[in-house]
Amino acid sequence: xxxxxxxxxxDALRQWAAGQHGLPAAALDLRxxxxxxxxxxxxxxxxxxxxxxxLMDAPPAQEDSRPFVEIARRWRAGGLxxxxxxxxxxxxxxxxxxDLGDTPLQxxxxxxxxxxxxxxxxxxxxxxxxxxxxxxxxxxxxxxxPLLGRELDLxxxxxxxxxxxxxxxxxWTDLRQALIDSALAQPVVTVHRDFDAMNLMVQDERLxxxxxxxxxxxxISYDLISLLRGRYCRFPAPRFAAWVEAFRRQAIADGRLRGxxxxxxxxxxxxxxxxxxxxxxxxxxxxxxxxxxxxxxxERLPHFLGHLEESxxxxxxxxxxxxxxxxxxxxxLERRLAGGSAPEAT
Numbered sequence: 001x002x003x004x005x006x007x008x009x010x011d012a013l014r015q016w017a018a019g020q021h022g023l024p025a026a027a028l029d030l031r032x033x034x035x036x037x038x039x040x041x042x043x044x045x046x047x048x049x050x051x052x053x054x055l056m057d058a059p060p061a062q063e064d065s066r067p068f069v070e071i072a073r074r075w076r077a078g079g080l081x082x083x084x085x086x087x088x089x090x091x092x093x094x095x096x097x098x099d100l101g102d103t104p105l106q107x108x109x110x111x112x113x114x115x116x117x118x119x120x121x122x123x124x125x126x127x128x129x130x131x132x133x134x135x136x137x138x139x140x141x142x143x144x145x146p147l148l149g150r151e152l153d154l155x156x157x158x159x160x161x162x163x164x165x166x167x168x169x170x171x172w173t174d175l176r177q178a179l180i181d182s183a184l185a186q187p188v189v190t191v192h193r194d195f196d197a198m199n200l201m202v203q204d205e206r207l208x209x210x211x212x213x214x215x216x217x218x219x220i221s222y223d224l225i226s227l228l229r230g231r232y233c234r235f236p237a238p239r240f241a242a243w244v245e246a247f248r249r250q251a252i253a254d255g256r257l258r259g260x261x262x263x264x265x266x267x268x269x270x271x272x273x274x275x276x277x278x279x280x281x282x283x284x285x286x287x288x289x290x291x292x293x294x295x296x297x298x299e300r301l302p303h304f305l306g307h308l309e310e311s312x313x314x315x316x317x318x319x320x321x322x323x324x325x326x327x328x329x330x331x332x333l334e335r336r337l338a339g340g341s342a343p344e345a346t
Contacts, residue, residue: 005059010043013057016094017045020087030055033102039063044099051061053086055096065090068213070139078134081208100208105197112233121227124200125247127207128223132189133254143191143218148297152276154283159301164332165287167326178318179279182272187221187256195223196230220256221247221266221273229274229307231300237310244270273312278308301333 018025029046033054039062043055058065069090075082083098090288105124109117153176156168190211192199199211223245228240235243248266253255257266279306285297305325312322 009057009059012092013055013094016089016092017055017096020096021047024218042301052099054083054097054099056093056097058093060091061091062092063092067096069095071212071215075135076137079132080131081206082212083208083210086152089334100201100210101203103202105200105202105207108202109197109232112235117233123169124227125224125243129254130252132220132256132264135190137188137190137217140190140215140217143216145180147307148276149176150185151280152176152179154278158286158290162290166328167333169321169328171318171320171324175318175321179272179276182269182278183219186221186269188217189256190217190221191218191222193222195226197232219273221270222250223273225274225277229277231303231336234306235338241267268314270278271311275311275315278304278311298337305330305333
């Protein structure tokens with residue numbers, strides 16, 4: 001949006017909020033709280049009685065808020081920790097929600113090996129179990145082969161060709177199909193789809209889910225991978241494997257996984273899921289930079305490249321692609337991040 005559009009929407013949001021509470025618009029204490037990678041913006045409204053609320057501004061031309069509203073109501077009815085909806089105007093693109101504060105989960109991390117960091121990850125994993133047990137996936141869009149494929153294709157389109165000037169390497173087609181097949185072989189559950197620490201708010205030492213509008217019915221390991229292979233921590237392979245195994249055992253006990261899914265099978269599926277997500281994120285971060293003009297994403301690419309490399313160690317049948325990462329992709333990435341020009345497309 002342009003500066004004029006932004007100002008116009010802010011004025012409209014102020015008038016809308018004033019009407020909801022029977023207050024003069026000029027008297028409202030309404031301040032920008034956050035923005036995200038979409039067109040949504042969030043404002044904190046402080047009311048005269050001391051309460052505060054979060055207002056979401058989601059321009060209807062760019063953002064459809066209906067999935068968020070429908071999911072919030074279903075998940076809250078199922079006892080999941082999501083913000084309550086106090087007012088909704090889908091035509092205007094305005095929502096009034098609980099104010100969950102200013103502490104996303106990553107603010108509680110103190111290094112990947114710190115006891116507090118590990119304990120918060122345990123609590124977040126428990127929330128994934130609750131989500132999958134309490135929220136059925138039936139009403140959600142399918143995380144199917146076309147969607148998985150479109151996400152993977154972000155990597156060659158935006159990261160390779162768009163930013164680095166590289167062509168997809170030999171072995172890419174086989175890897176792409178193998179990752180899709182592995183995801184589709186898993187049981188289907190409710191998937192938040194961005195179960196990253198930044199989308200888990202801490203209030204009164206309890207975790208709350210936000211930004212769940214893109215939830216889908218998909219692979220059981222996806223949200224676990226979003227958490228363990230997210231943007232803030234890198235865990236040693238034994239720690240990662242232990243969490244994945246504990247998750248498998250709990251999912252079997254709850255009936256979400258069949259007992260026939262062995263330790264080895266689930267570990268491979270988790271690593272394949274992690275590779276799929278890392279490739280998607282590499283593509284998305286380049287698209288946010290090149291298409292949307294968003295700053296701050298390119299410097300995160302090496303972190304997710306590290307996640308991708310770790311995942312491929314457990315998938316030796318894709319050693320050819322792994323060698324290409326080491327010999328071609330990583331040097332090209334490092335050169336571009338250091339300010340070098342993109343190589344000629346091949």
